[in-house]
Amino acid sequence: MAVDIDLEHVARLARLQLTQEERARFGPQLELILEHARKVGEVAADDVPPTSHPVPRANVYRGDEPRPCLTHEEALSNAPDPFEGRFRVPRIVEDE
Amino acid sequence: MTDVAGDDALGDRQGYELAAALRGGETSASEILEATLRRIEEVDGSVRAYLRVTADEGRAQAAAVDERLRAGGELPAVAGIPIAVKDVFCTKGIRTTAGSRILEPYVPPYDCTPWARLSAAGAVMTGKTNCDEFAMGSSNENSAFGPVHNPWCLDAVPGGSSGGSAAAVACGEAVWALGSDTGGSVRQPAALCGVVGLKPTYGRISRYGLIAFASSLDHVGTFARSVRDTATLLSAIAGHDPMDATSLPDPPRDYTEGLDAGVGGLRVGVVEDWLSMEGTEPGVRDAFQAGLDALERLGANVVPVKLPHADYALSAYYLIAPAEASSNLARYDGVRYGLRVEGDGVVEMNTRTRGAGFGDEVKRRIILGTYALSAGYYDAYYGQAQKVRTLVIRDFRQAFADADVIAAPTSPTTAFRIGERADDPLAMYLSDVFTIPADLAGIPAISIPCGVDGEGLPVGFQLMGKLLDEPTVLRSAHALEQELAFAQRPALVSSRG
Numbered sequence: 001m002a003v004d005i006d007l008e009h010v011a012r013l014a015r016l017q018l019t020q021e022e023r024a025r026f027g028p029q030l031e032l033i034l035e036h037a038r039k040v041g042e043v044a045a046d047d048v049p050p051t052s053h054p055v056p057r058a059n060v061y062r063g064d065e066p067r068p069c070l071t072h073e074e075a076l077s078n079a080p081d082p083f084e085g086r087f088r089v090p091r092i093v094e095d096e
Numbered sequence: 097m098t099d100v101a102g103d104d105a106l107g108d109r110q111g112y113e114l115a116a117a118l119r120g121g122e123t124s125a126s127e128i129l130e131a132t133l134r135r136i137e138e139v140d141g142s143v144r145a146y147l148r149v150t151a152d153e154g155r156a157q158a159a160a161v162d163e164r165l166r167a168g169g170e171l172p173a174v175a176g177i178p179i180a181v182k183d184v185f186c187t188k189g190i191r192t193t194a195g196s197r198i199l200e201p202y203v204p205p206y207d208c209t210p211w212a213r214l215s216a217a218g219a220v221m222t223g224k225t226n227c228d229e230f231a232m233g234s235s236n237e238n239s240a241f242g243p244v245h246n247p248w249c250l251d252a253v254p255g256g257s258s259g260g261s262a263a264a265v266a267c268g269e270a271v272w273a274l275g276s277d278t279g280g281s282v283r284q285p286a287a288l289c290g291v292v293g294l295k296p297t298y299g300r301i302s303r304y305g306l307i308a309f310a311s312s313l314d315h316v317g318t319f320a321r322s323v324r325d326t327a328t329l330l331s332a333i334a335g336h337d338p339m340d341a342t343s344l345p346d347p348p349r350d351y352t353e354g355l356d357a358g359v360g361g362l363r364v365g366v367v368e369d370w371l372s373m374e375g376t377e378p379g380v381r382d383a384f385q386a387g388l389d390a391l392e393r394l395g396a397n398v399v400p401v402k403l404p405h406a407d408y409a410l411s412a413y414y415l416i417a418p419a420e421a422s423s424n425l426a427r428y429d430g431v432r433y434g435l436r437v438e439g440d441g442v443v444e445m446n447t448r449t450r451g452a453g454f455g456d457e458v459k460r461r462i463i464l465g466t467y468a469l470s471a472g473y474y475d476a477y478y479g480q481a482q483k484v485r486t487l488v489i490r491d492f493r494q495a496f497a498d499a500d501v502i503a504a505p506t507s508p509t510t511a512f513r514i515g516e517r518a519d520d521p522l523a524m525y526l527s528d529v530f531t532i533p534a535d536l537a538g539i540p541a542i543s544i545p546c547g548v549d550g551e552g553l554p555v556g557f558q559l560m561g562k563l564l565d566e567p568t569v570l571r572s573a574h575a576l577e578q579e580l581a582f583a584q585r586p587a588l589v590s591s592r593g
Contacts, residue, residue, distance in 0.1 A: 014466040017451025040480040050482030054538025060341040074205040078433035
């Protein structure tokens, strides 16, 4: 069974603009990769637990101690559009 | 040692030789750096290992080391050694791009932990090295800033993703380098460039300030031209870091201790299926066999082991890594740093920024990962891949019951031509078939040069060990290195054969 991937839908989920040319090129490549990748289903039985980390560690916390951190200016130093000490972004809420 | 002052070959020396020469007053950190900068000047026009040479910062660091020497203080082992840093490590005040347009203007306001430790110990930065975009690739062709050329054959790739770091160390543009290894990105380029590349245990070196690709797989690794230097560099950067929750609490050690203890009686496991695997070049097989023979001459016992699920490791990797990448790379949205392409409303701004800022391979993996995590597909892809990961780890546990280390070629092929696999992502992914299992399992693995193929291109010999058993991996690699005495250096020619 061929793998079917709805590129437009997935690209929208990922907030990734793709050109017509990119969609045409990536489509067949991704289907080939997924054909290969779905082999994982051949061996992964129900009684095999999943592994998320190779060396599991749980409840790792740093001591709750004050220490030096970035200044306001440093934190904003790479912002594409800093404005009055904040990160400015285009309109988020649609007009009424 | 003879007077090495002003010798342009300084950058070709081992770090431990330079350390001795520094302490003996035969040279200075500034002389070592200047010789290395001259080499960069000579060869980097054709190799293109560096995205940025940090001569000013390096000169200041070298001068500080020389000052400490004059004052008669004790110096850490890494002091005065020229080190190149892959451009996925944040370096304070030094532009860091991850090989991507989307981070082209980024100047980190802080240092990653590995460089912070080296810098505090007096290491000297030569510059930031080229790499595949966000460390995704096996050839360095995915860099937004052009490919790196293999110093052994300038028409060929250096491997990837840490191709610039491997190439720089291979031709004396740095003595050591930092890299990152998620699916083989230190070991594979080390093999293709004829240098030593180590990926230690997951969590052994802090990843604080390493630009994230796939967090359950990302490892910091090292490049050097000997196992002894590798052990010195590892000792300087390993150890717990409260800033990285995955960093292991186990106390660090001096990894140079016990290097000379030999391999008498050591059980070396070999996965025989891998040698007969289609796509493994005869030249790779022969050089690997010569390495095995050398280990046997030294008294090691070669035993067959099985990793039955290794065939599925590649498939699992190409689901897990893109899934984690799609999540990690969500932060590049044009708001806090990097590129922004304006649009009507924030979503359009995000979408345009990411479309313009990411290259082909990164886009493919973001789509792949988003798909594998999306509703209706999660269980079939990501969930199953995580189960395969469990099976791969169980395989290793079983194999390490019969073997102390496991040996394999690092890569099924030697360096391939630039452009050869660029349009075939799946063929490119197969470059990592022997390196991915150790990343999935988090175990330490090293690649050392073990010979050349018929075209004179270097072949890498990989040794994998148990979790946190870097000492056995380094000891066996050191013994093999001494026995093989691989001494060829890259010729910087444009074609071979």
